[in-house]
Amino acid sequence: DVVMTQSPLSLxxxxxxxxxxxxxxxxxxxxxxxxxxxxxFQQRPGQSPRRLIYxxxxxxxxxxxxxxxxxxxxDFTLKISxxxxxxxxxxxxxxAPHWPWTFGQGTKVEIK
Amino acid sequence: QVQLVESGGGVVQPGGxxxxxxxxxxxxxxxxxxxxxxxxxxxxxxxLAHVRGDGSAKYYGDSxxxxxxxxxxxxxxxxxxxxxxxxxxxxxIYFCARDAYCxxxxxxxxxxxxxxx
Numbered sequence: 001d002v003v004m005t006q007s008p009l010s011l012x013x014x015x016x017x018x019x020x021x022x023x024x025x026x027x028x029x030x031x032x033x034x035x036x037x038x039x040x041f042q043q044r045p046g047q048s049p050r051r052l053i054y055x056x057x058x059x060x061x062x063x064x065x066x067x068x069x070x071x072x073x074x075d076f077t078l079k080i081s082x083x084x085x086x087x088x089x090x091x092x093x094x095x096a097p098h099w100p101w102t103f104g105q106g107t108k109v110e111i112k
Numbered sequence: 113q114v115q116l117v118e119s120g121g122g123v124v125q126p127g128g129x130x131x132x133x134x135x136x137x138x139x140x141x142x143x144x145x146x147x148x149x150x151x152x153x154x155x156x157x158x159x160l161a162h163v164r165g166d167g168s169a170k171y172y173g174d175s176x177x178x179x180x181x182x183x184x185x186x187x188x189x190x191x192x193x194x195x196x197x198x199x200x201x202x203x204x205i206y207f208c209a210r211d212a213y214c215x216x217x218x219x220x221x222x223x224x225x226x227x228x229x
Contacts, residue, residue, distance in 0.1 A: 054215040
């Protein structure tokens with residue numbers, strides 16, 4: 001299985017400051033279509049997950065542009081340029097298409 | 113808009129069985145692969161199972177292979193997860209989710225399964 005390792009597991013950020021979450025995979029997972037299918041999800045307290053980013057860096061419709069994804073190979077990053085109160089929650093990376101699909105452990109973001 | 117509504121959760125004894133359902137609306141279910149993902153209390157997300165739009169292929173996570181079965185009835189716009197030989201560690205919230213070509217773009221609100229004696 002492809003193991004996804006996130007760091008840090010917890011992040012305390014001052015409002016308006018940037019935040020960065022790392023996601024490293026145990027192996028590359030380039031699809032036969034040539035794309036790397038790495039997604040990022042946000043799960044606010046008490047809510048279902050919501051996708052923010054797919055294919056490493058493509059932002060979903062309605063996702064604020066303060067969220068950005070980058071990376072390649074086995075190293076990926078989710079950045080929040082200026083953290084807002086509504087960004088509190090847990091963030092997960094996920095790889096596909098290697099079966100079984102796997103998530104990172106999650107990174108909890110809170111406001112300092 | 114896309115709506116996924118899970119049901120069928122509850123309390124079951126270890127070794128027992130439960131069938132979860134996920135009612136889909138706002139899109140044509142047959143055109144999308146679907147997934148089940150779970151979340152143990154206070155823990156992270158765990159991908160469990162996938163089924164293609166026509167049901168022709170299924171994939172499972174290591175922890176549920178041989179015990180859980182994913183299926184679908186496109187005529188009823190419903191996805192299922194048959195869970196057999198349940199264990200205490202299967203306790204958690206079970207989400208159905210819509211596939212978006214090597215990703216997931218929509219999630220249900222989840223249904224709680226508790227395995228306890």
